[in-house]
Amino acid sequence: MSDPHDIVTIDTGYQRPRFCAAYLIVERGRAAFVDCGTNHSVPRLLAALEAQGLAPDAVDRVILTHVHLDHAGGAGALMRELPNARLVVHPRGAPHMIDPARLVASAKQVYGEEEFAASYGELVPVPESRVEAAADGHVVDLGGRPLLCADTPGHARHHLAVWDARSRSWFAGDIFGLSYRELDTARGAFAIPTTSPVQFDPAQMRASVRRMLGEAPEAVYVTHYGRVTDVQRLGADLIAQVEAMVDAARALADDPQRHRRLVEALVRLYVERAQRHGVADARRRVPELLGMDIDLNAQGLEVWLDRAEA
Structure with a gap:
C-alpha cells in the first residue's frame, strides 16, 4: 500500500x-x-x-x-x-x-x-x-x-x-x-x-x-x-490514557493479585474509551483484539511500579 x-x-x-x-x-x-x-x-x-x-x-x-x-x-x-x-x-x-x-x-x-x-x-x-x-x-x-x-x-x-x-x-x-x-x-x-x-x-x-x-x-x-x-486528538488521548494507566497501577500496588486485577482495570479503561469512540461491540472486540497487548501493558506497568518503589 x-x-x-x-x-x-x-x-x-x-x-x-x-x-x-x-x-x-x-x-x-x-x-x-x-x-x-x-x-x-x-x-x-x-x-x-x-x-x-x-x-x-x-x-x-x-x-x-x-x-x-x-x-x-x-x-x-x-x-x-x-x-x-x-x-x-x-x-x-x-x-x-x-x-x-x-x-x-x-x-x-x-x-x-x-x-x-x-x-x-x-x-x-x-x-x-x-x-x-x-x-x-x-x-x-x-x-x-x-x-x-x-x-x-x-x-x-x-x-x-x-x-x-x-x-x-x-x-x-x-x-x-x-x-x-x-x-x-x-x-x-x-x-x-x-x-x-x-x-x-x-x-x-x-x-x-x-x-x-x-x-x-x-x-x-x-x-x-x-x-x-x-494526530493531535490521538496524542492527547494517549497522554490521558498513560495517566489513567499509572493511576490504576498505583491503586493496585499492594494487591496480592495485582497482575490479574491490573489486566481487568486496563480492559475496563480501553473498553470504556472504545465505546465513547463508537467501536461496535467493544466489550467483546477490545479484549479479543488487544488481549496480548493488554497483558504486556500490565507487565510494563508492574515493572515500572516496582522500580519506582524500590
Whole structure:
C-alpha cells in the first residue's frame, strides 16, 4: 500500500494480518526501510522494493525505531540482501544489532526455544562497519530528502522516531501507541499506549508524544498498524490514557493479585474509551483484539511500579 509521498506500508506477516508494519520510503530512485519485522519478513520487504521498480542496491538505509524483535529481528538477514545499505539505530540499540546474543537469550526466556525459532528464526549479526548510531538530531539524507532521528524514550530507552518533513509525518515505532484498523470508526482511528515489560517510563512517554505533537504532523506511521491522522486528538488521548494507566497501577500496588486485577482495570479503561469512540461491540472486540497487548501493558506497568518503589 503506497501513499502520495512515496511511502509504502508493508505488512511484515508477524502474528496476523495488519498487525505489524514496516515502511519503505522512496526518493529519486533511492530507498530506505523503517523497521523490518523478523527474518520471515525479509521476502515481503524485498518484494515491496521490486514492486517499486527498485533493485536491492538502491536501498541506502535500514532505520530501526528500536530493537524489539517484531521491529528489528530481521535486520541482519535483510542487510545481507542490501549491498549498499547501512543500519541506522539508536546508540543504546546498536550493540544488540552487532551482537544479538543478549536479545536472543532474553527472548528465549520469555517465549521458549520452540516459539522463538518459529516466530523469529536465527538472528543474524550486523557487521559493526555497517551500523550507524543515530543520536538525537541525526539526519539521514535519502536522495536529498532529510529524515530526522529523534530520541523518543518511554516505550524503551533505545527508541527513536523518524521525522519526514516532506510528508510532515512521524515514523513512530511504538512510542505513539497501537492503532489497529479493525477498531477504526467514523470518528477515525482508536489508539492505546504500549508499554514494554522492562523499560516503560510514563513521564518519558508523555514527553515524547508531546515532542512529536509539537511538529504539527499531518500523519503518524505506527508499526502496529499503519498510517493515522487526526494526530493531535490521538496524542492527547494517549497522554490521558498513560495517566489513567499509572493511576490504576498505583491503586493496585499492594494487591496480592495485582497482575490479574491490573489486566481487568486496563480492559475496563480501553473498553470504556472504545465505546465513547463508537467501536461496535467493544466489550467483546477490545479484549479479543488487544488481549496480548493488554497483558504486556500490565507487565510494563508492574515493572515500572516496582522500580519506582524500590
